[in-house]
Amino acid sequence: MWRYKNLTSSIMAALALSTTPSASATTLLEAVELGLQNSLSLRASDKGVEENEYNIGISRSKFLPSLNGAADTTWNENETLLSSVPDETSSYNSNSYSLSLSQSIFNLGDIFKYGTAKLDFNIEEVKHENKIQSTISEIGSQYFEYLKNNAQIKATKVELKSSETREHQMRRNVELGNTAASELYEVIAQKEGVSNRLRTLQKDRRVILNGLSIQIQYPITPSQDIYESVPLKEINETEQRTIMDQALKLNNDLLVAKKNVERSRRSLKESGSNFLPTVSLSASYRHDDTNNYSTASDPTQTGESNSTSVGLNLAVPILSGGSDYYGYQKSSTAIERTELLYQDSLYTTRNSVNTSVLNINDFSQSISSYENIIRANYASYKGIQRAYQLGTRTITDLLAAESKLFSALRDYESARYDYIIETIKLEQIKGILSIQSIESIMQLMSDIEGRDNQDLVPKHLLSTESLRKGGRNAN
Numbered sequence: 001m002w003r004y005k006n007l008t009s010s011i012m013a014a015l016a017l018s019t020t021p022s023a024s025a026t027t028l029l030e031a032v033e034l035g036l037q038n039s040l041s042l043r044a045s046d047k048g049v050e051e052n053e054y055n056i057g058i059s060r061s062k063f064l065p066s067l068n069g070a071a072d073t074t075w076n077e078n079e080t081l082l083s084s085v086p087d088e089t090s091s092y093n094s095n096s097y098s099l100s101l102s103q104s105i106f107n108l109g110d111i112f113k114y115g116t117a118k119l120d121f122n123i124e125e126v127k128h129e130n131k132i133q134s135t136i137s138e139i140g141s142q143y144f145e146y147l148k149n150n151a152q153i154k155a156t157k158v159e160l161k162s163s164e165t166r167e168h169q170m171r172r173n174v175e176l177g178n179t180a181a182s183e184l185y186e187v188i189a190q191k192e193g194v195s196n197r198l199r200t201l202q203k204d205r206r207v208i209l210n211g212l213s214i215q216i217q218y219p220i221t222p223s224q225d226i227y228e229s230v231p232l233k234e235i236n237e238t239e240q241r242t243i244m245d246q247a248l249k250l251n252n253d254l255l256v257a258k259k260n261v262e263r264s265r266r267s268l269k270e271s272g273s274n275f276l277p278t279v280s281l282s283a284s285y286r287h288d289d290t291n292n293y294s295t296a297s298d299p300t301q302t303g304e305s306n307s308t309s310v311g312l313n314l315a316v317p318i319l320s321g322g323s324d325y326y327g328y329q330k331s332s333t334a335i336e337r338t339e340l341l342y343q344d345s346l347y348t349t350r351n352s353v354n355t356s357v358l359n360i361n362d363f364s365q366s367i368s369s370y371e372n373i374i375r376a377n378y379a380s381y382k383g384i385q386r387a388y389q390l391g392t393r394t395i396t397d398l399l400a401a402e403s404k405l406f407s408a409l410r411d412y413e414s415a416r417y418d419y420i421i422e423t424i425k426l427e428q429i430k431g432i433l434s435i436q437s438i439e440s441i442m443q444l445m446s447d448i449e450g451r452d453n454q455d456l457v458p459k460h461l462l463s464t465e466s467l468r469k470g471g472r473n474a475n
Contacts, residue, residue: 017124025223132254148417163191250431370412
């Protein structure tokens with residue numbers, strides 16, 4: 001089980017120095033570590049593991065001897081009134097103390113309960129591990145959802161700037177009488193549509209950041225993004241078989257389901273032990289003494305006694321009103337239920353792996369397709385732009401070409417980030433999502449600060465050959 005007790009020094013310093021929390025630029029690794037550090041549900045899960053660890057000690061105590069002591073002192077006063085004899089009054093103090101020892105020799109129920117306690121502890125550990133991986137997955141996914149949203153905002157801002165520039169030019173042309181007012185209205189309508197889309201994206205960004213802040217318990221702003229030209233490859237059949245084998249061995253939900261079957265079988269043995277005899281050893285020692293302080297018959301009378309006993313005890317269950325029988329039947333049914341749930345979890349795990357791999361491969365193929373579409377649309381857009389300036393194409397043609405280009409850019413960016421998000425989910429399905437997984441993803445990332453955010457099309461997508469071909473075919 002992992003324990004994330006310390007945060008990176010940079011984040012801890014920021015926390016220590018800030019009196020009023022403000023969003024700080026945070027890497028993916030720092031965000032994940034901060035979330036693991038601050039997650040209340042994760043802390044509660046850790047306490048659940050600790051709880052079950054104590055249950056092991058409680059069960060183990062049944063195999064150890066039990067020793068009990070007792071002591072008492074009593075003051076007594078008696079008065080006897082008879083007509084034929086003189087009245088008699090006595091008062092005395094009695095004291096006693098005792099020790100009793102018991103030791104279980106044979107009790108299968110206690111043996112099975114001890115094994116169940118250890119199994120429960122193990123199940124809680126797996127559940128805690130699953131909670132850790134879920135936390136990492138949620139934070140990582142939200143981090144890249146922000147980056148996806150940011151990329152879409154970037155493209156939309158470029159599109160809006162282009163629309164505003166065209167509207168300004170169009171208004172001048174309309175004033176000069178060189179352009180019909182209907183063309184201006186088309187440009188205004190497109191600009192307003194882009195502006196609305198930008199406003200929605202910016203709202204979505206606030207929602208995502210709020211979700212991250214709740215997860216991490218601290219306001220952050222992602223400081224890194226994936227490289228624009230990073231290769232995002234498909235998963236081949238050999239890799240898929242390896243992934244499936246890993247998931248069937250390490251998937252946490254599947255492990256819990258499997259251990260629940262084991263636990264239900266152990267519970268059946270516990271129920272069966274109720275029909276078996278138990279053997280225990282007992283020993284005791286008792287000391288009593290009585291001191292008479294006032295007695296009419298004998299003022300000096302005292303009494304003292306000691307007793308010791310050792311016994312071997314056999315307990316044989318004969319009749320319990322049917323509770324043991326029904327308990328056994330209940331445990332037997334529980335086995336069938338947990339086995340069905342295990343089979344269902346097995347099916348779910350297989351399906352999750354296959355679906356995730358299909359999604360990743362589809363995103364990879366889509367990225368490649370969108371790259372070609374963007375190149376072609378860009379070449380077409382530039383060609384139609386030149387044709388429009390020459391008067392051979394309408395404003396409607398130009399706006400349609402521009403819309404297609406930016407639509408392809410948004411789809412391209414979505415596919416890139418969805419690929420990474422799905423990769424994180426697949427690591428969780430495999431049961432191996434960890435800090436090391438996040439560190440591997442960070443090798444594909446660099447600082448956002450300093451990047452050129454005003455490029456119409458990412459530079460790596462533009463090639464002289466594709467633009468030349470597209471430009472010839474655009475008209």
